[in-house]
Amino acid sequence: MTTWLLYGATGYTGTLIAQEAVKRGLRPVLAGRSKEKVQTLAEELDLEFRIFELNDRTAEHLNGIDLVLHCAGPFEKTSEPMIHACLEADAHYLDITGEISVFEHTHSLHEEAQRKNIIFCSGVGFDVIPTDCTALKLQQALPDAIELALGFDSDSGISPGTMKTMVEGLGGGNIIREDGQLTAVAIGKHQRVIDFGRGRKSAMAIPWGDVATAYYTTGIPNITAWIPTPKPAAKMARLMNVASPLLSSEKVKQPLLKWIERSIQGPDQEERAGSAAHIWGQAKNKDGVIKTCRIDTANVYDLTVYGALEVTQRLLSGDYPGGSWTPAALFGPELLESLPGSGRFEIDSFYPGTAN
Structure with a gap:
């Protein structure tokens, strides 16, 4: 059974994704820094949760996780520790950023992700x-x-x-x-x-x-x-x-x-x-x-929810080549029409x- 983690679950978009995931019968592990906020949402949705900061020990908290959907911005500050934790934990990494510096950093790790046979795909939302x-x-x-x-x-x-x-x-x-x-x-x-x-x-x-x-x-x-x-x-x-x-x-x-x-x-x-x-x-x-x-x-927020969950489900159920990819490079332009x-x-x- 594949297990995925939603980090930043109590933010505006993270909460929308968590709620829609449960409606679809999905069971993400909710995560974030605030125990009070994360635990409250997890209990409301009857989901497992984990509490941890983003630092050089983040990989310790990804035990048993196959994929991370990262929704805690600003991503220029938060993405790097999570990306490198996913490399260490052999977990796919997704985020909903729109920040150029994050895309450039993720792309620079293409060969490392290939060697690990994991997928990095930043920007799985709007725009x-x-x-x-x-x-x-x-x-x-x-x-x-x-x-x-x-x-x-x-x-x-x-x-x-x-x-x-x-x-x-x-x-x-x-x-x-x-x-x-x-x-x-x-x-x-x-x-x-x-x-x-x-x-x-x-x-x-x-x-x-x-x-x-x-x-x-x-x-x-x-x-x-x-x-x-x-x-x-x-x-x-x-x-x-x-x-x-x-x-x-x-x-x-x-x-x-x-x-x-x-x-x-x-x-x-x-x-x-x-x-x-x-x-x-x-x-x-x-x-x-x-x-x-x-x-x-x-609208931009609903599309982010639909897109993030669609990419998550496809990666967890399909077989795609490891590396750093854009959404369209992985799934073709038809991905958008399917949402x-x-x-x-x-x-x-x-x-x-x-x-x-």
Whole structure:
């Protein structure tokens, strides 16, 4: 019998995953740092639990565990000890991050995971599953693409964990993939108008995880990630570049993090149900041929629950090659279409010299 562990089970998204897992008849071991919180949830769901910190002794707490689904962010700080604990314990590692540094670190361990015949797959939630699958769908439609842009539009609320990650990234600027290399650029420098699926909107490039994951999935050398951003907000973002040393200081971050802990609850079920996500991607080759792909999905948090559990179940019941993989590289673009609330990929083409 396979046993899997859900770490960060009492966070906003972790709790949603634990609850949905039980509805599906799954029996994860719940884990985290707070005995009071973890034990309360475990008793409510009638599940086993473990209490431990993330440090160089974490592997001792993974005895008998075949897979870890890591949901405790900010992942830039928490993922490394759990990843290395999984290496030591011969357990698969999944997380729901969107942080570039985590994807890069996980990818750097590909050969070690291969030797252990275990799988590392970071980003098994939103937005990575939708955009990663979109990226591969576009690469299949335009195999010689040299440019890739990915993005999404959604009215979903925000969870405490997501907001904390945003605060941790204050002052960091933007990152794009240029000629195969991650390249730092000023936030707000790249702007365009995009129809994500519900009309044309001003958009701004952001330092999202796709510039890492989509590169490993497709090999396309130039990648940007986009979200709708009103022009005044994009202008403000450019002005923030001047203040980046101040914004990145702990004196600014710590009060914000404490305020989030006290004040942010995350969207409720009704709010999630009314906020689908609209995924967009565009690939271009050197001849100017453009393929544009769109697909609608469940809201960002429900999709994270569905995606994380789908990947967990597939890994526990199937046979996949060891190594560090992206979701689409493991399961193909059809993974996204299989999730509850997802539509079907729609691809439009533009050829230079012809009517669009």
